[in-house]
Structure formats: structure tokens, C-alpha cells
Amino acid sequence: MAVRIPSWAAQEEAPFWEGIARAELRVQGCTRCGRLRFPPRPFCPQCNWPDAVWRPMSGRASLWSFVIAHPPLMPPFAEIAPYNVIVAALDEDPRIRMVGNLLAAPGGAINEVKPDQIRIGARLMVVFSAGPGELTLPRWMYE
Amino acid sequence: MLQDRTAIAGIGETGFGKLLPTSEERLACEAIMSALDDAGIAPREVDGLCSYTMETTDATEVARNIGAGDITFFSQVGYGGGAGCATVGHAAMAVAAGQARVVVAWRSRKRSARSARIWASAAESVAVNGRWSRPWGLLRPADEIAMLARRYMHEYGATREALAEVALALRAHANRNPRAAMYARPLSREQYLNARWVSEPLCLYDCCLESDGALAAVIVSRERARDCRRPPVYIHAFAQAMPGQIFAMTNYFCDDPLRTPSFVAAKQLWSGEFAPADIKVAQIYDAFSPLILFALEGFGLCGRGEAADFVRGGKLRWDGGAVAVNTSGGSLSEAYVHGFNLITEGVRQMRGTSTSQVDGAQCCLVASAECVPSGALLLRR
Numbered sequence: 001m002a003v004r005i006p007s008w009a010a011q012e013e014a015p016f017w018e019g020i021a022r023a024e025l026r027v028q029g030c031t032r033c034g035r036l037r038f039p040p041r042p043f044c045p046q047c048n049w050p051d052a053v054w055r056p057m058s059g060r061a062s063l064w065s066f067v068i069a070h071p072p073l074m075p076p077f078a079e080i081a082p083y084n085v086i087v088a089a090l091d092e093d094p095r096i097r098m099v100g101n102l103l104a105a106p107g108g109a110i111n112e113v114k115p116d117q118i119r120i121g122a123r124l125m126v127v128f129s130a131g132p133g134e135l136t137l138p139r140w141m142y143e
Numbered sequence: 144m145l146q147d148r149t150a151i152a153g154i155g156e157t158g159f160g161k162l163l164p165t166s167e168e169r170l171a172c173e174a175i176m177s178a179l180d181d182a183g184i185a186p187r188e189v190d191g192l193c194s195y196t197m198e199t200t201d202a203t204e205v206a207r208n209i210g211a212g213d214i215t216f217f218s219q220v221g222y223g224g225g226a227g228c229a230t231v232g233h234a235a236m237a238v239a240a241g242q243a244r245v246v247v248a249w250r251s252r253k254r255s256a257r258s259a260r261i262w263a264s265a266a267e268s269v270a271v272n273g274r275w276s277r278p279w280g281l282l283r284p285a286d287e288i289a290m291l292a293r294r295y296m297h298e299y300g301a302t303r304e305a306l307a308e309v310a311l312a313l314r315a316h317a318n319r320n321p322r323a324a325m326y327a328r329p330l331s332r333e334q335y336l337n338a339r340w341v342s343e344p345l346c347l348y349d350c351c352l353e354s355d356g357a358l359a360a361v362i363v364s365r366e367r368a369r370d371c372r373r374p375p376v377y378i379h380a381f382a383q384a385m386p387g388q389i390f391a392m393t394n395y396f397c398d399d400p401l402r403t404p405s406f407v408a409a410k411q412l413w414s415g416e417f418a419p420a421d422i423k424v425a426q427i428y429d430a431f432s433p434l435i436l437f438a439l440e441g442f443g444l445c446g447r448g449e450a451a452d453f454v455r456g457g458k459l460r461w462d463g464g465a466v467a468v469n470t471s472g473g474s475l476s477e478a479y480v481h482g483f484n485l486i487t488e489g490v491r492q493m494r495g496t497s498t499s500q501v502d503g504a505q506c507c508l509v510a511s512a513e514c515v516p517s518g519a520l521l522l523r524r
């Protein structure tokens with residue numbers, strides 16, 4: 001898979017997208033105090049240290065919240081609504097939360113899991129798949 | 144602290160509607176001239192101008208059109224609906240500091256056109272705030288707030304009943320206010336519960352109107368205000384607020400996503416003569432109904448996690464006996480003009496001229512948007 005970094009990504013974020021291209025979920029970790037931080041940024045909010053390493057995550061998380069988006073919406077999302085968007089809290093540090101989608105199968109669509117089967121606290125594992133917009137992104141399935 | 148050293152001497156507004164033919168520039172000037180007339184102050188006395196960064200009518204245009212004098216203070220406040228109270232607050236600070244004597248704050252907006260809606264803009268600004276949310280389909284402000292609302296409901300056991308209380312109370316106020324877009328449109332609990340979804344758990348009636356219109360306020364010193372046409376409404380306290388780790392709207396990435404700006408604003412706001420228990424009436428930014436629950440907790444009108452219980456049984460209504468909220472109908476049912484109509488309604492409450500007047504209220508809390516860097520005012524009669 002070719003490295004596909006979104007045109008709007010900042011320099012600080014490139015290693016995140018390079019990780020996605022290798023099917024690896026990576027988060028910045030402070031080299032001084034060890035605190036993870038996301039979204040990517042130049043300084044640690046805990047100890048103000050600028051240096052970080054990109055740490056691979058286990059890809060395990062729990063479902064923190066979710067919405068079901070209904071029209072009116074923009075393309076390419078309008079055609080597949082209603083669909084879900086979730087927030088996943090990572091096992092390594094539940095304060096590290098990522099927006100994602102819940103899929104029924106790897107490579108599945110974001111409108112396949114029935115809304116009444118989505119519940120806060122559910123165990124999640126990461127998958128990497130393209131979707132509306134064609135960008136390969138980390139998304140989630142039930143463990 | 145500002146401590147009543149400045150006052151709002153005049154307020155003005157255009158009518159609210161959909162697809163008004165008038166330009167935003169003309170609406171802005173009409174509202175400003177109406178506010179100056181309300182105060183009994185001549186436009187040539189205006190020497191300060193303050194609005195939102197999202198305002199499209201430039202300060203120079205306003206100055207030229209209203210026939211202002213030489214301007215010695217002008218500023219803009221950022222963060223969309225977070226800016227409202229701060230435009231008045233900055234004006235008050237400028238007057239208190241002697242940088243200007245008559246400052247006009249305003250907001251003019253034509254939002255009801257389809258092309259003006261945020262979700263309709265093709266060149267989506269993923270590059271700014273949405274880069275960690277929009278690629279997954281979290282596109283609109285309604286989606287961003289729905290995510291927090293769902294988590295809030297989960298953490299505190301709140302249900303849609305609490306959101307319905309907000310929507311129904313505000314609609315009841317609009318039904319008493321002939322200026323409100325929803326004046327002639329009552330809303331029942333059944334209609335609310337059967338409404339179409341926008342972003343679950345938010346339905347149509349949890350989301351603000353799309354409106355055109357403009358509003359303005361004139362801020363002067365306490366001494367000057369006493370010589371004006373209307374009774375002064377004093378600016379007792381003003382606060383700006385952003386939690387240190389805030390992400391505007393998509394506030395899921397910080398340690399405590401439900402600790403909204405109102406928790407920060409509260410410290411400054413209650414450092415004067417009033418305490419949360421003194422609040423009988425409040426105007427709270429309501430682009431979405433859950434924002435009112437967040438703010439009730441943040442300002443300490445109830446405990447954290449207790450807002451759903453607090454609002455139960457019509458407690459937000461003007462005659463509900465707890466805290467009357469958005470007594471003109473607010474953004475949900477009067478008009479959505481980036482919350483400036485909450486400021487003018489706060490002034491009316493302190494003048495005793497609201498269509499849902501709360502008896503005996505000595506002060507009125509006015510709060511701008513939750514979940515973005517924001518501000519709040521404490522007005523007193």
C-alpha cells in the first residue's frame with residue numbers, strides 16, 4: 001500500500017499517516033514523561049517537552065460515544081446516510097480518543113452496523129479501510 | 144472586574160426571517176442605528192466598534208454608513224457563536240479603560256440561504272478543526288455536539304426527556320414573543336419525540352433555526368447611561384473562557400471533554416456581588432439543546448451531572464419557578480443570529496420589557512456558545 005498522506009495534513013502528522021499505510025496505529029509519546037498525545041502536536045501538554053516517538057498501539061479500545069448521522073449531508077456521505085461515527089478510547093490511555101466508524105466486517109461500509117447494536121463501553125479492535133472519500137483510515141470492529 | 148462601571152444603554156434589531164432581501168451590510172446598519180436611537184445617542188458620537196471575526200460587514204463599512212465620528216477602538220472576537228458576549232465585554236473594557244466612550248457591538252447574518260450553511264460548503268475546511276473528525280463523516284456542528292451529548296447522557300443517565308424539556312420551554316417562550324420565528328408554531332412533546340433525526344441522539348427540534356437578521360447594543364459608561372433614554376442595564380461581570388486543552392467543537396481529545404468553557408467562565412462571573420442562587424433568569428447559547436444542560440452545570444446553577452433532573456417539569460419556563468432560560472425563544476425558536484439575540488433579551492429582562500418577564504430578577508446571566516472558546520456576561524438592573 002502506498003503512503004497516502006492527506007494534502008491537508010500538517011508536517012507533524014506525517015508519521016501517523018505513514019503508520020496507517022503499514023496498517024499500524026501509532027500515537028506520539030513524550031520522550032521525557034512518557035505521556036501519549038493525540039492529535040499530533042509539537043509539545044507535551046504534561047511536561048512541555050518537544051521530543052516524541054511514535055509508538056505503535058495495540059489497536060484495542062473501548063467505545064466512548066457515537067452518533068448516527070442523518071441527512072442533510074454533503075457528498076460523499078449523503079448517499080450512504082444514515083451511518084455511524086464513533087469515538088474510540090484507546091486501551092493504552094483512555095484519554096487518547098479517536099474519531100472513527102464501527103464496521104460489521106473489515107472493509108465493510110459505515111452504515112452496516114444496526115444503530116441498536118452500538119453501545120458505549122463495547123470492546124473494539126482497529127481495522128484499516130477505505131471508505132467515503134477514498135482515504136484509508138483507522139476504523140473499528142467489535143473485538 | 145467591570146463591576147457596573149459600564150452599561151448597555153441601547154439595543155436594536157431588525158426583523159428575523161428566512162431569505163430576507165436586504166443585504167447583511169444594510170441589516171447591520173439598521174440594527175445599529177436602531178440601538179443608537181433606543182439609547183438616544185447620535186451616530187456621530189460612536190467611537191468604538193466591536194463584532195465577530197465571522198461578521199462580513201466590516202467596521203469601516205459600518206462607520207461610513209452610520210456616520211460615526213473618529214473611531215478610537217475597534218476589535219473582533221473569534222470562534223463563531225463563542226464571540227457574542229465578548230463583543231459586549233470588550234466594548235465594556237474599552238469604555239472602562241477610557242479608550243472609547245460610545246461603543247457599538249453588533250452581529251448581522253444571513254444564514255438561511257442553503258449556500259450559507261456550514262455543511263453545504265464544498266471547500267470543507269478540514270485543514271483547521273475538522274481534520275481528526277470530518278474524514279470519518281462527522282461533518283456538521285450537530286454531529287460534533289451529538290457526540291458529546293450521547294456521552295453526557297451515558298455518564299449521567301440523562302435521556303431525551305431532558306432535551307425535550309429544553310426545546311419545549313424555549314418554544315413556549317417563542318409562542319409569547321411576536322418577534323420570534325416560531326411565534327405561531329406551538330410544539331408538543333409528541334411532535335418532539337416523533338421528529339426526524341439530524342444526528343442521533345439529536346432530532347430536528349434540538350437544533351437551532353436558520354435565520355437572517357441583525358442585532359446591536361450600545362455600551363457606554365455608567366454615568367453616561369444614566370442620561371440616556373432608557374434605564375441603564377449594568378454590566379456587572381464579564382468573562383472569557385477556554386479550558387486549556389480545548390478543541391473547538393470536537394472536544395473529545397482532552398482529558399475531560401464535558402468540562403465546557405462555562406466551568407471556566409463561572410469563576411470570574413461569580414467573583415462579584417452575585418452567586419448562582421441569585422439567578423432567576425438566564426439567556427444561554429442554544430445552537431443545540433444539550434448546550435443548555437452543559438452550561439447550567441458549568442455556571443453552577445445545578446451540580447455537575449444534575450441538569451437533567453434540574454430541568455424536569457418545566458423548570459426552565461418563565462413561570463416555572465427555577466431558572467427561566469431563553470425567555471425570547473432563543474436560537475431554537477426565536478432566531479439564530481449567533482446568540483446576539485440572547486444579549487438583547489437579557490437587556491429586556493433587566494428593563495422589565497420581556498414578553499416573558501421574570502418578576503424580581505435583579506440580574507441576568509447571558510452565555511455564549513459552549514464547546515468553543517466563549518464568554519459570558521452578568522447583567523444587572
Ligand SMILES: [Zn+2]
Nearest residue numbers: 030033044047
Ligand atoms: Zn511529557
